[in-house]
Amino acid sequence: MAIYHLHVKVIGRKAGSSAVASAAYRSASRLRDERIERSHDFSAKRGVVHSEVMLPEDAPEAWSDRERLWNDVEA
Numbered sequence: 001m002a003i004y005h006l007h008v009k010v011i012g013r014k015a016g017s018s019a020v021a022s023a024a025y026r027s028a029s030r031l032r033d034e035r036i037e038r039s040h041d042f043s044a045k046r047g048v049v050h051s052e053v054m055l056p057e058d059a060p061e062a063w064s065d066r067e068r069l070w071n072d073v074e075a
Contacts, residue, residue, distance in 0.1 A: 018033055018035075018036070018040070018074065019070050019073045019074050020032075020034075020035075020040060020070045020071060020073075020074055021040040023069075024042050025040070025042045026048075026051070027042075027048065027051040027066060028042050028043060028045040028047075028048035028051065029042065029043055029051070030042070030043050031066065031070060032067060032071075033071065034074070034075075035071070035074050035075070053066050053069060
């Protein structure tokens, strides 16, 4: 029987973290951080089996784009 595990971590600017960089790392993708004008490229990272953006029905359609979503979070 599989055992479910969830680990939650707060991403804070005070510690020098970026939600965009964290999202790029976790999804093994390349995302551009508009706030600091820097690209975070983790597309060569291995081990990510599946990654998707799941939104509630009433969420803006623009947020289905991972880069737009996390840049809006940073804003």
